[in-house]
Amino acid sequence: MNLLRSQLGRPSRRWAAIGIASAAVAGLVVSLSGCSSSTTPKAPENTVAQGQWPSYYPSDYGTIVDGAKKEGGELTIYSNTDQENWAPIFRDFQKKYPFVTKISANNLDSDEVFQRQLSESATGNAPADLLATNAVQAWATYNNEPGRVMEYQSPELAKMPDFAQVMPNVYAISMDPVGLAYNAKLLGGEPTSIADLAALVSADPAKFKNKITTRDVSGSFGFTVSKGFVDGNTDAWASLEKILPSARPETSSGTQIEKITSGEYLAGFFISSAVAFPAQDKAQGIFKFVFPKDGTVVLGRGIGITPKAPHANTAKLFIDFLLSEEGQNAVSEGGLTAYRDSVKPAPGRHTYGEIVDQAGESAVIRVPYKITSDADVKAFTDKWNGMLGK
Numbered sequence: 001m002n003l004l005r006s007q008l009g010r011p012s013r014r015w016a017a018i019g020i021a022s023a024a025v026a027g028l029v030v031s032l033s034g035c036s037s038s039t040t041p042k043a044p045e046n047t048v049a050q051g052q053w054p055s056y057y058p059s060d061y062g063t064i065v066d067g068a069k070k071e072g073g074e075l076t077i078y079s080n081t082d083q084e085n086w087a088p089i090f091r092d093f094q095k096k097y098p099f100v101t102k103i104s105a106n107n108l109d110s111d112e113v114f115q116r117q118l119s120e121s122a123t124g125n126a127p128a129d130l131l132a133t134n135a136v137q138a139w140a141t142y143n144n145e146p147g148r149v150m151e152y153q154s155p156e157l158a159k160m161p162d163f164a165q166v167m168p169n170v171y172a173i174s175m176d177p178v179g180l181a182y183n184a185k186l187l188g189g190e191p192t193s194i195a196d197l198a199a200l201v202s203a204d205p206a207k208f209k210n211k212i213t214t215r216d217v218s219g220s221f222g223f224t225v226s227k228g229f230v231d232g233n234t235d236a237w238a239s240l241e242k243i244l245p246s247a248r249p250e251t252s253s254g255t256q257i258e259k260i261t262s263g264e265y266l267a268g269f270f271i272s273s274a275v276a277f278p279a280q281d282k283a284q285g286i287f288k289f290v291f292p293k294d295g296t297v298v299l300g301r302g303i304g305i306t307p308k309a310p311h312a313n314t315a316k317l318f319i320d321f322l323l324s325e326e327g328q329n330a331v332s333e334g335g336l337t338a339y340r341d342s343v344k345p346a347p348g349r350h351t352y353g354e355i356v357d358q359a360g361e362s363a364v365i366r367v368p369y370k371i372t373s374d375a376d377v378k379a380f381t382d383k384w385n386g387m388l389g390k
Helices: 022-025 062-069 083-096 111-121 138-144 194-204 222-232 236-246 255-263 273-282 312-323 325-333 352-357 376-389
Strands: 015-018 072-077 102-107 130-133 166-167 170-183 213-214 245-251 267-272 289-290 294-306 364-366
Touching: 062 312, 072 111, 072 273, 072 312, 083 102, 083 312, 083 325, 111 130, 111 138, 111 222, 130 138, 130 170, 130 312, 138 166, 138 222, 138 294, 166 294, 170 194, 170 255, 170 273, 170 312, 194 236, 194 267, 213 222, 213 236, 213 255, 222 236, 222 267, 222 294, 222 364, 236 245, 236 352, 255 267, 255 273, 255 289, 267 273, 273 289, 294 352, 294 376, 312 325, 352 364
Parallel strands: 072 102, 072 130, 213 245, 213 267, 294 364
Antiparallel strands: 015 102, 130 294, 166 170, 170 267, 170 289, 170 294
């Protein structure tokens, strides 16, 4: 999968130390992808029970907390997740465990998360406690060898859907959907599926020539969501054969949204909800985003503890917090999609239940964490790119 580099449009590869003090973290301005709408009311800040854990946790859970207190109050995460997404999670985790005074997270390319961990492990100097990324293929390849993720069974699993654990010892922070978007002023229809869009294109090919945007399947994200849709919908190619000749690939959801809103494109698909939701809030009816009823691809954002984590107990607390109701509310506040059943939608916050309500349970395509062979990658990308308009 070396050819599938991340196309997520991440900011520069930078370190950010978030949470030197809880008050400092609380002062961060958090928005969905940094562009919240001033007209959208905000849900109230989460309530967090400091230093307390649920009664269904093991009776000796306090030993993990005590162990974490002795680890220096630090946590290091190698990640491809934006700081805006992390900020409310870190803020509330530090409210719960105020002895954690420094959380360092970085923005790396999807594959680089694992490359860095492996290279540092080889030298005996691996500072990361947790690896977190939605790069399904990269996770599957990395965790294919035993011993690369610490064994840990979260007590929250019993309260979560059965897909909370995406691989052995790897948990989903969020279940983030990609969807269909269009310029409501220019499209001339209200598609609710990829098949609907295909019908519009077929009815007026000249109007849509080079006016559709899709994701570049040469990138890891584009490949994963595009193949996920095809694998999860037996009629997918019938629609794609009508759309792709009019389509042009882009490498980021931000670019797709910008060009749809400006009218350069009339519609696009496989666009990240984390970017699309706030864009829709700001667009004053121009930009519309929907979950396709013939297949909404959902990516679990995986996180796991490194085998020799310097702050292993703190990392365990963090995993459990992410899966808890408190943590999932913070996940949603940060612009990712919470999937714990007890977490409810609120202004500016989104849940897995919304996808089910809008598209239907049968339309949800959760991408499995498994390796795709190089031959299958080539066959898919060749077929896809061969259909694109020239």
